[in-house]
Amino acid sequence: MITKRWSRRRITEAFVKGMMFISLALVAASLGVILWTVIIRGLPALTWDMVTQTPKGGYYMGKAGGVLNAIIGSLYLAGGGTAMALLFSLPIALYLETYLGDSTWGRYVRLSLDVLWGIPSIVYGAFGFTLMLAIGLRASLLAGIIVLSLLELPIMVRAMDEVIRRMPVDLEQAALALGSTKLEVALRVVTRQMLPGIVTAILLAFGRGIGDAASVLFTAGYTDRIPTSLLRPTASLPLAVFFQLATPYPEVQRRGYASALILTIIVLIVSLGSRWMSSRLNKYTVK
């Protein structure tokens, strides 16, 4: 009969497993507490007016009206920034994989992107601001989109790069064996195989973009109005939260939590949507 014994190996395993579980529990609990705080404090103030009205009552931290200006502004900013970043990221990621690979240049580009990824967003904001001064652009939706696209670009490229690097070599060779050019392999096979991962990369960058306050502080400005032009300033949800929470009035602070809740819900919808889309696109990928 073989019996269980508390050998050293089993104790080690139990210990490590316990540590892993504690780490997981800590992360899950932090997320839970954040959500709980936002919901408890924000839900009472989350009225229909909050999502359908622009601020009323004199100035943007007003006690009446809503944050529709910031909701629309944020969607414009993050949407525009993500679209612009994608325009550059996909070619960069494909070029990195297809032509640079693991060469010295390839490693240099990846290192640069990692450094860019780590730069605080306020620095992007400040950089954007000097750029705006240089070309004579005022705080506007366009300036915000440009800076957000710069902020999102390294995230998107590196996320795509990691995905593309997991591309099975056999697959590429199979396509080359049929007489494909490298470009055809990149566009017709790699992109196809990597589509679910690419969608995830895009939404990761979108999530970072929509939640960022510091980079749009100087560049997009803030306004009570819904943006109608690329060259006019625009409001954004993170700044709405920031301004509202910074007031001394409890009613306005509650509205700040409601704004945070709206932002969280938008991010949640985007994440769930991307999951759903990835699983649909997964159909043809080679595991």
Place this chain on the structure above:
Amino acid sequence: MNGANMEADARTTDLNTPTQRARGSTADADIHIEVRNLNAFYGSIQALKNINLEVPRRQITVIMGPSGCGKSTLLKTFNRFLELTDGARITGEVLLDGQDIYGSQVDETEVRKRVGLLAQRPSALPMSIYENVAYGMHIHRLKRNRREYKDSVRHYLEIAGLWEEVHKRLHDPATSLSIGQQQRLCLARGLAVEPEIILGDEPTSALDPISSQNIERRLLDLKKDYTTVIVTHTLRQAKRLADFVVYMYLGEVIESGPAGEVFNQPKHERTRAYLEGQF
């Protein structure tokens, strides 16, 4: 190029059967691939040493030898696949109907279109069964309209013996097929770009016996239209398939000739030892 092909076809009709041809003297045969003074290196390691070889048209040539003897490397020089390996380089010539495929004017994608490859493990492209077959025809713009594509996809799936099994689910992912079916799909996909030559790099080694048999049967059927070069490590498979045999050892061609002669009366000691299973 068409003119050259027709000329080649005319010569083929006069061709002797392989058994009648004298061993080693392929001078009178219709040579499809000719290898001249070929050397291949991975970095500083020499994988192929001064290879000279003639591959006859519309026959199955089997390259055999122990692991690491360079047989796969030799195969990869026929469709310019060796250059995809970092640090690999070659010297010498590989002539396809007399033209050196390593010439400076040669487009490697055109070479790979003419010389198809059936790999060791099938790798279905991340698309549907239909699109897998249509892919190559699309990139080379071989067909004019949907109708032609549909007909060709069916035609090549039939040749590969897969049509009956998949015609009701052409738009399912290719990965939903079994490994054996995927290998036949790869065969159909390769034939769809209208190659002249089929290379097989141990094309049945990942398959179960029934699927292997199925692939072997296809290759035997296809040799009336295609020049075939197969690398194998199974002696029995070599005996079943080969019209012409090349035996390699440590990067050199030790012996080559019609299958009957090499198998029954090998001229070299090493070949005999290999055939008798001393490796």
